[in-house]
Amino acid sequence: MRNSSDVPVQPHAVTVAEVIPGDLLALSEQDAAEDKWYVVMHTLPESPHTIQLTLRPPLGGMDHDQVFERGHQVTVACRRMDVTGIPEIAPADLSGVEFRDGDRVTSLRAVDPQAVEESYTRRWGRWHRDLESRSEEPVSDAGLRERIAHAVEREHVVRHVPRPRRTAVGGTAPRRVVVTGLGAVTPLGVGVEELWQGLVEGRCGIRELEGEEFAELPVRVAGSVPVDPAGLLPRPQARRMNRSAQFAVLAAREAWQDAGFDGAGTAESGLDPERVGVSVGAILGDASVLVGGDRKLRDKGPRAVSPLTTPMTVPSQAASQVSLALRITGEARTVTSACASGTEAIGQAIDRIRYGRVDVALAGGAEAVVTPAIMASFAAMRALSTHELGSTSPSRPFASDRDGFVNGEGAGFLLLEAEEHARARGARIYCEAAGWGLSADAHHMAAPDPSGSGVALALRRAVQDAGAHVVDVVHVNAHATATTDGDLAEASALRAVLGGNVPVTALKGHLGHLQGAAGGVEAVATVLTLHHGLIPPTIGCDDQDDAIDLDVVTKSPRPLPALGDLALSNSFGFGGHNAVLALRRTG
Numbered sequence: 144m145r146n147s148s149d150v151p152v153q154p155h156a157v158t159v160a161e162v163i164p165g166d167l168l169a170l171s172e173q174d175a176a177e178d179k180w181y182v183v184m185h186t187l188p189e190s191p192h193t194i195q196l197t198l199r200p201p202l203g204g205m206d207h208d209q210v211f212e213r214g215h216q217v218t219v220a221c222r223r224m225d226v227t228g229i230p231e232i233a234p235a236d237l238s239g240v241e242f243r244d245g246d247r248v249t250s251l252r253a254v255d256p257q258a259v260e261e262s263y264t265r266r267w268g269r270w271h272r273d274l275e276s277r278s279e280e281p282v283s284d285a286g287l288r289e290r291i292a293h294a295v296e297r298e299h300v301v302r303h304v305p306r307p308r309r310t311a312v313g314g315t316a317p318r319r320v321v322v323t324g325l326g327a328v329t330p331l332g333v334g335v336e337e338l339w340q341g342l343v344e345g346r347c348g349i350r351e352l353e354g355e356e357f358a359e360l361p362v363r364v365a366g367s368v369p370v371d372p373a374g375l376l377p378r379p380q381a382r383r384m385n386r387s388a389q390f391a392v393l394a395a396r397e398a399w400q401d402a403g404f405d406g407a408g409t410a411e412s413g414l415d416p417e418r419v420g421v422s423v424g425a426i427l428g429d430a431s432v433l434v435g436g437d438r439k440l441r442d443k444g445p446r447a448v449s450p451l452t453t454p455m456t457v458p459s460q461a462a463s464q465v466s467l468a469l470r471i472t473g474e475a476r477t478v479t480s481a482c483a484s485g486t487e488a489i490g491q492a493i494d495r496i497r498y499g500r501v502d503v504a505l506a507g508g509a510e511a512v513v514t515p516a517i518m519a520s521f522a523a524m525r526a527l528s529t530h531e532l533g534s535t536s537p538s539r540p541f542a543s544d545r546d547g548f549v550n551g552e553g554a555g556f557l558l559l560e561a562e563e564h565a566r567a568r569g570a571r572i573y574c575e576a577a578g579w580g581l582s583a584d585a586h587h588m589a590a591p592d593p594s595g596s597g598v599a600l601a602l603r604r605a606v607q608d609a610g611a612h613v614v615d616v617v618h619v620n621a622h623a624t625a626t627t628d629g630d631l632a633e634a635s636a637l638r639a640v641l642g643g644n645v646p647v648t649a650l651k652g653h654l655g656h657l658q659g660a661a662g663g664v665e666a667v668a669t670v671l672t673l674h675h676g677l678i679p680p681t682i683g684c685d686d687q688d689d690a691i692d693l694d695v696v697t698k699s700p701r702p703l704p705a706l707g708d709l710a711l712s713n714s715f716g717f718g719g720h721n722a723v724l725a726l727r728r729t730g
Contacts, residue, residue, distance in 0.1 A: 153221040159194050160213040162186065167201060167220035167256065170209075175218045178255040179298075182224050200253035203230040204300050220256075234295050235303040242284055244268065245306030250291060253300040263287060266614050267706040274612035275603075277642035281614070317497040321729070322573040323565050324402030324558025325667050326394035326507075330366035330551055330654050333375065334397060338664070339671050342653055342679035343700050347536045349549050349655050356515045362527045364537055365513045366551025366655025383451060384464050385429035390554035390660070391461035391509035392468050395421070398505060399469060402558040403570055408470035420474040420501040422492040423462040424484030424508035426659040426716075431514045432456045458659075461509040461554075473501045481716025482622075484508055485555065485662025486724050490579030492559050502564045507556035507663030521550055524589065528625060536683035538656070540623035540649035541630050541695050543688040548624040551655030555664030574673045577611065577709065577727040580604025584719025591629050595636030597721050598713070602640045605711060605723035616645055617707035618678055620669045622715045623649030624656050625683065633713065634691045646704065648672075648696045652683030662714035666724055669712040673728040676703045703728075 154175045162168060166183045169175035181198035184206060189195050195210045201224060211217075237248070246265045252258040263270040269281035282290065291301050327334065330348025331341030341348060352363045372389035373381040381389060396406060404412035409419050436452035454460065459477040466475040474495070478488040485508020492506035521527045528547040530537035538549040559576055566572075582604065584597035591598075606613060619637060623630050637647065650665055657664055672678055678701045687695055712724040 154218045155221050156216050157219050158213065159196070159211040159215045159217060162196070162217065162219060165223040165226055167222050167224055168198070169218040169220075172218060178257065180220065180254055180256060182226060182229055184226050199229055199231065200298065200300070201229065201256045202251055202253040202258060202300070203232045204253045204298070205231065205233055232300050232302070234299070234301045237288055237291055237301070237303060240303060243306050247304040248287060248291065249302045249304065250294045250299045252297065254298050266612065269706070271614055274614050277613060277644060318499065319562040320493050320496045320559050320576040321562045321565050322557050322576055322670050322726070323560050323570045324398040324400070325573065325670060326397030326399070326401060326556040327554065327664055327667050328368055328372065328390045328394045329553040329555070329657070329664055330368060333368070333370055333393065335401070335667060335671070338667065342650060342668060343677065345680050345682045345699075346653065347682060348653055349532065349536055349538060349551075351532060352513070357518070360515060360518050361522045362518060362529060364532055364549060365518070366549055366553070366657065367513050368553055380468070383455070385432050385455045385460055386511035386552075387425060387429040387509045387554070388461045388464040390511060390552070391423060391556070392464050394507065394509070394554035394556045395465040395505045396468060398556040398558040402560070403568070408468075410470060414503065416470055416472040418473055418502045419471045420476070420492065420495055420504040421462045421465045421471055422476050422478065422488040422495070422504055422506040423465065424478045424480070424486070424488035424659045424662060425458040425461055425510055426479060426481060426484055427510070427512055428456070428458040428460055429511040430517055431511070434514065434516060465505060469505075471505070479659070480720040480722065481718055482656070482658055482661055483714040483716040483720040483722035484659035485664070486579070486666065486712065486714035486722035487581065487662070487720075489557060489559075489576070489662065489666055489724055490581070490722060493576050493579060496559055496561050502561050504559045505556050506559055507554065507666065508657070508660040509554035509663070510658040510660040511552045512658055513550055513552045518550060526626065535685055536652040538625050538652045539683035540621065540625045540651050540681055541634070541687055541691045541693070542625070542684040543686045545625040545627060545630060545688070547626055548651065549655035551657040553654070553657045553660050553664055555660060555667045557663070557666055557670065572729055573670050575727040575729055576724070578605055578608030578725040580606070580608055580723045580725070582721045584721065586719055589717050591632040591715065592719065593628060593632050595632040595639065597719060598633055598636035598715060599639050601721040601723045602636060602711065602713075605725040606709065609709060609725035609727060611709050611725065611727070613641055615707050615709040616641055616711060617704045618669075618672060618710040619645055619647045620665050620672070620710065620712040621647050621649040622661075622713040624651055629715070630688070631690060633715065634693050637693055643692050644694055646678055646696050646701060647693045648678050649681045649684070650679065652681060662712070662722065662724070665714070666712050666726075669710050669724070669726055672703065673710050673726055677701070678703055
């Protein structure tokens, strides 16, 4: 419908005999005051004393004829309109319409030249004015019909725009990507089952650091993995891997086998190794190898330094060792974007599958930076929590007494596949890896932008990339490191984009902050939340900060909301790196 915001209304009294087609006319001064106008489409003398006017609302509608005495006074707006540009529209009859999600219904007060069309879109069986806002309560089908009936009585033009039927189009659309396997090594134990049970039961995997190298540190608690990963791998392989790579291989192999593939590798699984990829997020990987090499150099000289020091130090070692372990030759990429690394690595793998570069990918994060130097550095930044182990976790996301994060280690991997590839082999599908979003704060080398605007941008981009709307979001797995400023910035962004009524959980009370691995492990947890329909509680948040103003799930698990299908997993890193993963439940 035409936009008549450029039509000035300047009321002026005239007689009916003076009006001509195109005049914008109000039948009385009260109608003019209430912005109730019509366009004169035709004039027809009926007798020497009367004239018939054919009138149509200025924004479109049905004609109606009215007879007036020639001397009858009406109000005109002193603006002539093009009668050929005003559409004749019959209001839609919605009484017998069977609505579907995706349908739109619009309502326009067509007699008001300045009116703005009101639009409702059906999503999850309810009607929303704005799919990108959760601030207004949606209405039911019955509620919409009632509203529309009242609108028609007030001379609104109503239109029903059915959801378009899918038709074949030229070109190749991006492929859908699904999750078919999960793997994890975390402070709660080795394996996805240990992770999930620990989260649901509210267990804390943070522990006291033992060993004389930690004795003098001001903070001696961390989310360390409770078993030696080297003991779970063949000794010749383990000796050539740093601790981070060992975590990665264990988690990646679990995800690989969970997806139904042969643990021996690609060829044994009937896969073309060139169509499989690896994507791993890591900040440092394992800093201890380089520190150990430097110590040997100073204590015993150059001959004491192992030739494996350099290849075991680089952050890309985890991706390399996963590709070696499973004979994956398609690609082995490493993403380093601070604490957003794991999530960004998964996002990049999604795109590699979407656009046909590979069919299958192991994607996630791995990190092993619970070392004296890293702990001392974080403590010097005053970034670490000084809470001691006790009845609640020292890592307290969103809590009023939070005072910093707890350093951690581990690995988490998703096995991603093109949907048609997974269905062709009859794979079990956990959920869809629907999209992802990135942004940068450009604010400070370590501190987050307090406005949360960068985080909000990444959230919106993830939802858009998933082809979804804000009203589809049913859960957020928050980054929430338990730093004072970081939690506030994330909460501000979540409220700005989603409102405050989406259930949120934060897992760093259970695990600590796993750095580059955090995004991978928390993606595994988010997949399981969708799969089981259950949101794990946030531990450590015994007294939520009032300024957070979010629906934080605490104390016990909560069923996932029924209406909606999208869960978001957030990761934000030093330097302003923001990454958000969007996962969609299926079935």
